[in-house]
Amino acid sequence: MIRFLKLDRSFVLSMLLITPSIFTCVIGLLDLPLPARFFSYAICFLLLFLIAFLNNNFYLGFRRKKLFCYNVLVLMILLYYTVFSASNIASYIEFYSFVYLVCIPVFIIYLLNFKFLECDYKRVVRSLSYFSALAVLFFLLLYVAGLTHVVGYSVIPIGMDNQIWFSRFLTDYIFMMIFYILHYKKLPVIQILAVISGFVLLYYTGSRAPVVAMFFAVAMLVYSCYRAYFVVFVLLFSPFIVYGLFLSLKAMFSFNAYSVLERFSLYTQAIELISANWFGYGNSSFGILTLGVDEIWYPHNIFLELLVNFGILGFLVFLVFLVLVFRQLDFRNVFSYLFVMALINSLSSGSLPGNNNVFVYGFIVLTVGNLLMKSRP
Numbered sequence: 001m002i003r004f005l006k007l008d009r010s011f012v013l014s015m016l017l018i019t020p021s022i023f024t025c026v027i028g029l030l031d032l033p034l035p036a037r038f039f040s041y042a043i044c045f046l047l048l049f050l051i052a053f054l055n056n057n058f059y060l061g062f063r064r065k066k067l068f069c070y071n072v073l074v075l076m077i078l079l080y081y082t083v084f085s086a087s088n089i090a091s092y093i094e095f096y097s098f099v100y101l102v103c104i105p106v107f108i109i110y111l112l113n114f115k116f117l118e119c120d121y122k123r124v125v126r127s128l129s130y131f132s133a134l135a136v137l138f139f140l141l142l143y144v145a146g147l148t149h150v151v152g153y154s155v156i157p158i159g160m161d162n163q164i165w166f167s168r169f170l171t172d173y174i175f176m177m178i179f180y181i182l183h184y185k186k187l188p189v190i191q192i193l194a195v196i197s198g199f200v201l202l203y204y205t206g207s208r209a210p211v212v213a214m215f216f217a218v219a220m221l222v223y224s225c226y227r228a229y230f231v232v233f234v235l236l237f238s239p240f241i242v243y244g245l246f247l248s249l250k251a252m253f254s255f256n257a258y259s260v261l262e263r264f265s266l267y268t269q270a271i272e273l274i275s276a277n278w279f280g281y282g283n284s285s286f287g288i289l290t291l292g293v294d295e296i297w298y299p300h301n302i303f304l305e306l307l308v309n310f311g312i313l314g315f316l317v318f319l320v321f322l323v324l325v326f327r328q329l330d331f332r333n334v335f336s337y338l339f340v341m342a343l344i345n346s347l348s349s350g351s352l353p354g355n356n357n358v359f360v361y362g363f364i365v366l367t368v369g370n371l372l373m374k375s376r377p
Contacts, residue, residue: 009112009120009124009368010124010126010127010128012048012108013112013124013127013128013368014127014128014131015040015043016041016044016105016108016109017131017172017360018132018135019039019040019043019131019135020036020037020040021135021139021169022135022138023036023037023039024036024160025138025139025142025157026159028158028159028160029147029158036159041104041108045108048108067363067366067367070320070321073317074317074321077313077314077317078098078310079095081282081310081314082282082283088288088294090284090287090297091283091285093284093296094353095283097351098352098353098356100353101354101356102353102359102360105360106363109363109364109368110367112367112368125184128180128334129177129179129180129181129191130191132176132177132191133190133191133194135169136170136173136177136194136195136197136198136201137190137193137197139157139170139201140200142157143155143201143204151163152206153206154204154207155204156205163207164209164210164349164350165354166205166207167205167211168345168357170198170202170205170210171202171210172357173198174198175217175334175338175341176334177195177198178218178221179221179334179337181195182222182225182226209348210345213340213341213344213345216340217338217340217341218233219233219234220331221331221337224331224332263300266298266300266301267300267301267304269290270286270299270304270305273289273290273308274304274307274308278307278311278312279311279312279313280307280308280309280310280311280313280314281308281309283310284296284309285308286298286299286309296351298350298352300348300349300350301346301347301348302318302347302352302358303315303318303347305351306352309352321362322343322362324366325339325365325366328365328366333365335361335364335365335368336365338357339358339361339362339364339365342355342357342358342360342362345357346358
């Protein structure tokens with residue numbers, strides 16, 4: 001038991017990254033007014049407590065103290081632009097959402113970086129792959145059982161209220177399995193079935209940007225592992241990208257919340273606001289400024305949102321984070337690909353807390369990812 005817990009960085013990471021989507025569906029099916037990620041966080045903290053209790057090196061402290069100070073600075077800037085600059089209801093909701101979706105998982109990642117934790121990179125990748133397969137097959141079971149509902153033009157499981165979030169979950173899980181298959185030249189039956197099932201479920205979401213992001217990541221992976229087959233891969237999967245572009249062009253003629261035309265309208269509004277004030281209007285101020293109501297609304301682009309809400313200061317702080325992550329990217333590391341996927345997704349959809357995976361995967365690359373690569377076989 002002690003040996004299992006001492007090595008189980010992989011299990012904690014899998015619980016943190018995979019189980020929130022499963023708990024979301026389960027709580028939705030049970031119709032319980034509970035935050036789904038709370039259960040994932042609680043399990044992670046419980047596991048970390050058990051690991052610390054069973055090891056004598058608990059008080060060794062954090063690695064990368066400068067990075068920890070950077071996180072404190074980010075939180076202070078966010079708090080200032082929430083309390084003193086905006087002070088509307090939406091700004092407080094977004095602040096709490098950022099703490100819930102970004103700060104808590106980043107803190108768990110820091111705890112995973114304690115020196116006493118041993119790590120086995122292949123074990124982490126295998127664990128993520130099997131957890132992903134179980135999650136996708138669980139979603140497939142919900143579809144087969146008819147436990148779905150229609151949101152916009154998409155069919156998604158009960159419990160999920162946004163097709164873009166669901167498609168992001170799916171593409172992350174599919175990529176984790178594809179990485180395990182290609183990187184380690186394995187052909188496990190459960191992962192093969194789950195990958196096929198995942199592509200079928202993606203079709204029902206009708207989402208485009210997450211699929212394009214995953215295609216880009218898989219293309220980089222194929223180029224890294226099987227360079228001779230890169231052209232074949234591009235030719236084989238190009239029709240899917242063309243089909244996605246066709247759907248995007250088709251959507252331009254239907255002005256709705258998911259259309260390309262709506263996105264361009266939001267970008268234009270954001271650029272006009274930025275040009276009028278380079279110092280920011282306050283956290284989650286885009287709704288008041290463009291709609292005239294105190295509700296959460298955003299430009300659907302993380303860079304524009306940062307400039308509107310936090311001005312040039314918030315934008316530069318985020319650029320520092322990106323530079324740090326890009327300097328540490330290693331495309332033998334699955335988290336580097338996941339970070340790139342999350343960053344691509346953040347360019348066309350989601351709010352700052354909604355693009356939490358940019359920060360979560362980025363900090364895994366900066367902290368745990370480096371240790372994992374040292375243990376790579």
